[in-house]
Amino acid sequence: MAAMTWRPARCWCPSLLQVFRFQVAQVHLGRPTMRASQQDFENAMNQVKLLKKDPGNQVKLKLYALYKQATDGPCNMPKPGVFDLVNKAKWEAWNALGSLPKETARQNYVDLVSSLSPSSEASSQGKHEADEKVQGSKDIVVTSEDGITKIVLNRPTKKNAITFQMYQDIILALKNASTDSSAITAFTGTGDYYCSGNDLTNFTSASGGKEEAASRGAVVLREFVNSFIDFPKPLVAVVNGPAVGISVTLLGLFDAVYASDKATFHTPFSHLGQSPEACSSYTFPKIMGSAKATEMLLFGKKLTAREAWAQGLVTEVFPESTFENEVWTRLKAYAKLPPNSMRISKELIRKNEKEKLHAINAEECTTLQARWLSEECINALMNFMSRKAKL
Numbered sequence: 001m002a003a004m005t006w007r008p009a010r011c012w013c014p015s016l017l018q019v020f021r022f023q024v025a026q027v028h029l030g031r032p033t034m035r036a037s038q039q040d041f042e043n044a045m046n047q048v049k050l051l052k053k054d055p056g057n058q059v060k061l062k063l064y065a066l067y068k069q070a071t072d073g074p075c076n077m078p079k080p081g082v083f084d085l086v087n088k089a090k091w092e093a094w095n096a097l098g099s100l101p102k103e104t105a106r107q108n109y110v111d112l113v114s115s116l117s118p119s120s121e122a123s124s125q126g127k128h129e130a131d132e133k134v135q136g137s138k139d140i141v142v143t144s145e146d147g148i149t150k151i152v153l154n155r156p157t158k159k160n161a162i163t164f165q166m167y168q169d170i171i172l173a174l175k176n177a178s179t180d181s182s183a184i185t186a187f188t189g190t191g192d193y194y195c196s197g198n199d200l201t202n203f204t205s206a207s208g209g210k211e212e213a214a215s216r217g218a219v220v221l222r223e224f225v226n227s228f229i230d231f232p233k234p235l236v237a238v239v240n241g242p243a244v245g246i247s248v249t250l251l252g253l254f255d256a257v258y259a260s261d262k263a264t265f266h267t268p269f270s271h272l273g274q275s276p277e278a279c280s281s282y283t284f285p286k287i288m289g290s291a292k293a294t295e296m297l298l299f300g301k302k303l304t305a306r307e308a309w310a311q312g313l314v315t316e317v318f319p320e321s322t323f324e325n326e327v328w329t330r331l332k333a334y335a336k337l338p339p340n341s342m343r344i345s346k347e348l349i350r351k352n353e354k355e356k357l358h359a360i361n362a363e364e365c366t367t368l369q370a371r372w373l374s375e376e377c378i379n380a381l382m383n384f385m386s387r388k389a390k391l
């Protein structure tokens with residue numbers, strides 16, 4: 001293979017790549033404790049698929065590089081284009097391993113996978129086994145009592161950012177809640193955040209090319225938002241803390257929004273090279289007027305709970321100290337009202353716009369699918385992922 005001339009190209013995110021090269025160099029120097037068999041290697045590959053906790057992008061790039069080195073040997077692919085940021089990061093990772101022998105790469109891969117805390121994974125798997133059987137993942141917890149089905153975003157270490165699995169779990173939870181014995185369905189978050197929106201690694205960690213990931217994302221998003229448009233029972237958001245992105249835009253499809261006074265409401269779509277979703281391109285101007293909607297959806301103005309209340313996005317703001325007690329006491333009382341009457345009244349309020357909302361949702365998803373492939377968006381996602389990588 002012709003020696004690859006390596007020019008110190010202007011890195012799109014030098015800190016991430018430098019950190020990554022440094023880490024890969026460490027792996028390169030790693031001395032295999034024993035020679036991993038092919039079976040060990042295959043077992044390690046299967047173990048990666050079972051990891052419950054996302055190991056982060058640096059580790060995933062390292063795993064990718066060691067896998068390629070162990071199976072294909074030294075990097076033999078042409079360097080991707082400057083704007084193909086994700087594949088360029090993967091190419092850099094592999095190329096950084098140089099002439100590391102296949103056997104050593106295989107052993108390092110096995111060692112790295114086994115270091116991703118399999119014991120704690122096992123205990124957490126045991127601990128959440130029951131939950132996952134019910135909801136599909138431990139990150140969405142659904143309970144039903146006092147006439148209220150509560151759907152809880154339960155990923156506090158990641159500010160309740162929504163993964164692809166969580167989108168699916170919420171769709172299922174709403175489907176089940178629409179026919180269960182509860183009168184009201186409520187959403188809330190665990191920890192200090194309500195929700196920090198879409199998990200920004202959803203696309204960078206997705207298998208297949210970025211076009212496939214964007215297409216799949218648009219399909220999931222459209223189904224996800226439709227499940228809110230079509231939900232037949234009173235739907236209440238209990239906003240326990242800061243809300244970002246899709247967790248804010250969805251509020252236009254809720255029937256009531258109760259917020260702690262520590263909650264904030266932020267839709268940084270332009271910053272992310274993205275565009276509005278969850279019908280907010282229609283509901284926000286309708287709720288707060290086009291100028292206030294522009295400040296949020298285009299300029300990314302973050303609102304306090306009181307500002308969101310003044311603009312009609314929030315129904316009522318409660319002091320943090322009494323928020324949980326006041327809101328759940330009120331919802332338990334509302335849940336005792338005749339459920340069919342509430343459902344029929346909601347249908348009267350919403351039926352005239354359902355078709356329009358479905359069409360708006362479809363258009364927003366098509367627009368977003370293109371935005372996710374834009375350089376603006378890819379750069380923004382990479383910047384987010386490298387913002388903590390410091391040398």
Ligand SMILES: CCCCCC/C=C/C(=O)SCCNC(=O)CCNC(=O)[C@H](O)C(C)(C)COP(=O)(O)OP(=O)(O)OC[C@H]1O[C@@H](n2cnc3c(N)ncnc32)[C@H](O)[C@@H]1OP(=O)(O)O
Nearest residue numbers: 157158159161196197198199200201217220221244245246
């Ligand atoms: C099917 C696809 C549907 C797509 C629909 C379109 C939806 C669009 C949106 O929702 S756009 C909005 C996306 N969200 C964001 O841009 C927020 C990004 N996060 C942040 O800005 C900050 O994390 C913060 C302001 C929310 C909190 O900051 P801070 O208090 O400093 O905490 P950390 O940043 O350290 O966060 C702790 C931990 O959580 C991880 N994390 C937080 N938010 C996200 C996220 N949205 N995606 C992925 N990961 C997130 C963060 O990386 C930290 O992880 P670490 O401890 O570093 O492993």
